[in-house]
Amino acid sequence: MDNSPNRTPAPQKKRGRAPRPIVPFPSPLWEDWDDPEDFAEALDLHMRRHKDTGYGLRRAVCGRDDKVESTTFTAWRRGDKAPRSATSFRILAALERRWRLPPGYFRAKLHHPGRMISNEALIPLPEPERRRMAWHLPDDFARLPQAKRDEIVAWVKSVIITGATDYRRFQATAMKQRFAMQFSATGTIRPNAGKYWPDDGRTRPVAAPPALDAEAKDLLEFKCATLTSRGRQRAGVWGPDTADQKMEHLGLMLGALVASPDGDVGGFGVALADVTFGLLAFPAVWDWYLGWRQKRRGFFTQWESEMLILGASLCRRETGWLRQTPALAERLTPIEGLITAADVAAAHADWNAVCDEQHRHALIRAKEIARVSRVHRDPFEPILPILEADSPVGEYRKITEEVLRYRPSRRRHPISAAESTRAFLMLRFGLHLGLRQKNLRQLLFKPRGWPATPERQLEALKRGELRWSARDNGWEVLVPAAAFKNAGSSYFRKNPFRLVLPDLGGLYEEIAQYIATDRAVLLRGATDPGEFFVKTMKSRSREAAYDQNTFYEAWRVTIQRYGIYNPYTGRGAIEGLLPHGPHNVRDVLATHVLKQTGSYEQASYAIQDTPDTIAQHYGRFLPQDKAAMAAGVLNKVWAA
Incomplete structure (x- = not known):
């Protein structure tokens, strides 16, 4: 036996079972599966299909500098957490390659597919601005060259945040x-x-x-x-x-x-x-x-x-x-x-x-x-792509569909889901009713089965109300003439505005869900102002009722997130659209009716006004539309 002090000790073996070798592309245990809609369920399914664990995935798809633990995969799998950072999205892409899934498979199943978080090193801006901008950045933003990142940030600030018009820049x-x-x-x-x-x-x-x-x-x-x-x-x-x-x-x-x-x-x-x-x-x-x-x-x-x-x-x-x-x-x-x-x-x-x-x-x-005097704020400029469409209302409707497409799960994210429903209903009510901002945000409501507020009481309050009409078997909106800015207009003749909302495009289902659960989620136990649309109550919120500025901002944020097409993310409904408020919906309605009928009088019915006012202010009836309409009438002679 060699007892010399210079003898090199034999290396000790690590205790426990040796880790399995890393397999870049493991074979699935079974080929056919029912694809779940939920991200957590889909991740759990494919981890079981490929017999992967959180520890194994940490070794297989995470880089040495990635601050992701094996427990992160477990939290995602259970639905306790969800990927929200640029690093997390990069790992999702690696999982898709590992399991031979289509690119973007997991990203599409996330409850917040339109949101990510970027740190101050990537975007050297104050935190509130970074938070607003995070919605509009592509998934691979952190991996892009600095010049490209600067280009994207500049575009988002100019087009989405500010509005890209001369007036918006002046106002900002x-x-x-x-x-x-x-x-x-x-x-x-x-x-x-x-x-x-x-x-x-x-x-x-x-x-x-x-x-x-x-x-x-x-x-x-x-x-x-x-x-x-x-x-x-x-x-x-x-x-x-x-x-x-x-x-x-x-x-x-x-x-x-x-x-x-x-x-x-x-x-x-x-x-x-x-x-x-x-x-x-x-x-x-x-x-x-x-x-x-x-x-x-x-x-x-x-x-x-x-x-x-x-x-x-x-x-x-x-x-x-x-x-x-x-x-x-x-x-x-x-x-x-x-x-x-x-x-x-x-x-x-x-x-x-x-x-x-x-x-x-x-x-x-x-x-x-x-x-x-000159015109500084052209009211039509932000919505020009919509007004120039053959069907302005149909074009604006795309924004409401985009809202529902990106609405998160109510079970996982109840507040965000409720905010999406509220945004959807704001836009849909605006498109159906054509009310001014004040009348829309101050709209009261009575749940189905409750007695409606007497018209005289609504007249004293100068507010309208959404209530269930047993006679028409539908949701009715009644607004007394006294509540309107142009109450003395010949349109009203002292009669109230009354309209039964159509049960189209899932509107009634969304109203029922909003009243049943979403509205209470937004209030979070705060005093109920009685209005249909309420703010998301937070620790610093003083009241749940919207005012002129907060309602405008809520509408504008909806347009920024879901209306404006973003070429860097592929999200957004309409290319060339700019941020705007609820007042522009009236222009959309008036223009749509003008394009379809050529009648200022019928357009005035859509927004509770007079034909003269429509001709001077609200309608954007392009000359080529007039010519096309007249040609259509004359061409019938030759087609006979």
Whole structure:
């Protein structure tokens, strides 16, 4: 026996059974099988067919740097987790090659086939932007060359996120500069609202100081109250939505006056303490604001003309709020380059004369701007590929079918499935009803078997309702005329809008499922607002009811994910489509009826309006369609 210290010890054998050799393409135990629709069931089936384990697959298809454990395959197999990363998708492709399955076999069975996650190294953007962009990236994004990745990201940001039109680019830039004055009476003051600091050039939302806030409250009460205060007169009343819009526009004007001239906004730099609604009685203030808007946009639009009409109405004799509030003159102080001491003295001496001058000035300026104003936002541009189709409604319907095609499993992903159903119903209701956004999002509902809300009560609420009609054996939508923006139109003649939804394309099944389970899943125990469409409640959500902005955003996201054809992923229903909101559906309906009938009157029935309004605003009746329709009539003579 050799006991020398230099003897090399014999290597010890590892304990346990030796691992099976890696077989790149194992033979299946059986050839015929019933293909399951679910990803987890399909993975389990093929693992059993080829007698594979999670440990074996980890060795066979995962790279050395892949952070995937053998337990990951077990979690996928049980349905506890699902592939969501670029690495996971690469492993799925390797499994398809190993088991001789068609490319994309597993990808098509995933409950979220339209979603993936990319890390910050691949897309150096803030997390919210990466999350929005992840829906629109191809599966092999991580393996593409950097130049190709940059091309895809640029296309997604330009076409899908922003919208690729000149107006969308302008709007995206403007939205980043928040400078508007916010008033407590409209509920617009946000937690981060503060004051401007002229020396730093930064902008942020401005909470109106108490005196200015009191003036805004008085204006709202004057225009919105059922009865005016004693001694005052007015012409017209603002509804809630109109009030929010007008106060937002006035807040933008006052905010621009306060904004620092050295910042991105390029405001005038008026001290916050000197701001009062009394400034709106001076032509110099309006001329500065008009010049500021022209410089910012590059030209005038109808918006400036309408703003001037609002300013003129505030100074109108007998009914103007400014004219009937002479106390505003007490808060005026000279502002260098804007209002002189003589202007302030004139306001104290004769407030009516100052209002007369501003009223004349505003009307003259409105006419001048109307003559040179240009269209910045073409309402038809985002949906032009749909309007140019032979059947615009049939083209838009493709988006609803795309939503259902990518809807995940309710059992595995109940919230995402409920959101897909809600998106489907939003679009389908829009296509069948032709309602404005306000009427659609405020639509109440009663489940089948429940008594309908009396029409008089709906009229008081100014809302419509979806309810089951036993007489027609179908879902009926009834909206009182008072709920419409154009309630005084000859279309209504004080009669309600009533339509029984057709039981076509699986609509009734989706309504039943949404009411039975999906709507409650979205509410997640929150207070039910009673409206048919509700938001997805999260920990930071305050209420389940949609407002104008959140409903628009929900519609826009649906179009981004399912409507716009993405050449890099192959997903999306319509090539050339751009993001848009629910208002464009009315254009689709009007154009469809015009193309089919050539009648402005029949098109007006589709969107509850008058033929004159259709001819001026809503219908896009292309000249070649008119010629083709006339030729069809004349050609019948030769065919006889």
